[in-house]
Amino acid sequence: MTGFTRLLAMCAVCVLAQAQQGPSRWADGQGAHVPVPQGWSANQRLLDHGGPLSLTSFGGVYAPGGILPPLGAEIEIASFPRPRDLMETIRKELRGPQLNMQEASLGAQSGVRVSYRDSISPEIELTTVVYYIPHGERLYKFFLSYRTGHPEGAALETSLEDVVRRAVLR
Numbered sequence: 001m002t003g004f005t006r007l008l009a010m011c012a013v014c015v016l017a018q019a020q021q022g023p024s025r026w027a028d029g030q031g032a033h034v035p036v037p038q039g040w041s042a043n044q045r046l047l048d049h050g051g052p053l054s055l056t057s058f059g060g061v062y063a064p065g066g067i068l069p070p071l072g073a074e075i076e077i078a079s080f081p082r083p084r085d086l087m088e089t090i091r092k093e094l095r096g097p098q099l100n101m102q103e104a105s106l107g108a109q110s111g112v113r114v115s116y117r118d119s120i121s122p123e124i125e126l127t128t129v130v131y132y133i134p135h136g137e138r139l140y141k142f143f144l145s146y147r148t149g150h151p152e153g154a155a156l157e158t159s160l161e162d163v164v165r166r167a168v169l170r
Contacts, residue, residue: 025042027042027053027055028053029047029052029053029077030047030052030053030077030078030079030140031079031138031140031169031170032053032077032079032140032167032168032169032170033167033168033170034053034055034077034163034166034167034168035162035163035166035167036055037055037057037075037159037162037163039057040055040056040057040075040159041055041056041059041060042054042055043055043056043060052076052077052078053076053077053078054074054075054076054077055074055075055076055077055163056072056073056074056075057071057072057073057074057156058071058072058073067120067124068126068145068146068147070147070150071147071150071151071152072146072147073144073145073146073150073156073159074143074144074145074146075142075143075144075159075160075163076141076142076143076145077140077141077142077143077163077167078140078141078143079138079139079140079141079169080138080139080141081137081138081139082134082135082136082137082138082139083139086111086112086132086134086139087101087112089132089139090112090114090132094114094116094130098116098117099114099115099116100114100115100116101113101114104131106131106161106164106165107164107165107166109131109133109135109164109165109167109169110133111131111132111133111134112131112132113129113130113131113132114129114130114131114132115127115128115129115130116128117148124147125147125148125149126145126146126147126148127145127146127147127148127150127153128143128144128145129143129144129157129160130142130143130144131160131164133164133167133169135169136169138169140167140169142160142163142164142167144156144157144159144160
């Protein structure tokens, strides 16, 4: 094996090792630096207009009426001044739906995980999982929404957990 071939083989091993470490794309907005899951994209235009940091699994092409497509999912990240009473804020913000709340710790991030289902039409129900993460003077909210019954629902929730766990909050 020549020196060049050996060098080429070593470079291939380095590239393969990087590819196996997970997403290499990151997005910034709302005071957060987050990984973009493989196959997802960030909506920079929404962020440029003062909206939340939005990641979608479907290229941002919504179904008619602006709803998620049948196999689509979106993660939105927003931050606000930290409230005095987090639980009261959650209850006020998410009035109506049957809420499943629990304390959550993902890596360095600790907060509250809330999940619920909400019908947006007689035929369409959405599942939403929200992580409320207090950090310094800010409250970060990580929302995942997808259509209830999505065949990859568990994997989508794992993607959200990875985004929250790896997020760098400022």
